[in-house]
Amino acid sequence: MKRLIIVISNIMLVATIYCQEVKWYTIEEAIELSKKEPRKMMVDVYTDWCGWCKVMDKNTFGNKIIADYLNENYYPVKLNAEQKEDITIGDQTYKFVAQGRRGYHELAAVLLNGKMGYPSVVFLGMVNNQLQVIYLKQGYTPPKDFDQVIKFFGENYYKNKTWEEFMAEYKSPIEE
16 A cells, blocks of 8 residues: 555656646736746647647647746746637627628638637737737647747747847757
8 A cells, every 4th residue: 555655646746846827817917927927928729629739738738848938937827729609808899700501700710810820829919008919820839849839939039139040049948
């Protein structure tokens, strides 16, 4: 029995080290939080049927290094591109648009510039009290590559360095 408890404790410790959870917000919550403590927002635009979205949730957002960094430096937002509930930002209300078998949410279409591919990650920042898209990344992104992207934008390297200059200097702590 004592051995079983030790094994279970070790499994829980390993799970804690390697699996960290991102604290997800709605976009409305993230905007309100950003007014009190300004941070960029990282919006994960997904659908329930998207297989690569699930892989990204598990591999990329489930990575402790990434989850910790997102939780400390961004307001991470989950946005279902096919959700039916309205989203109001300021005086603008975004709605679900029925189309074909599924439809789409207007906010997802705006954030993705009409290129409805999943998973997609949109980095937003507040400029003059307006949300602005800083960068749009479409498709599955493995943990090491995602770490590079979140650091490039999260630490504002994008303001004074090219991606190539940044990559020549930055070494991700995440192994392939």
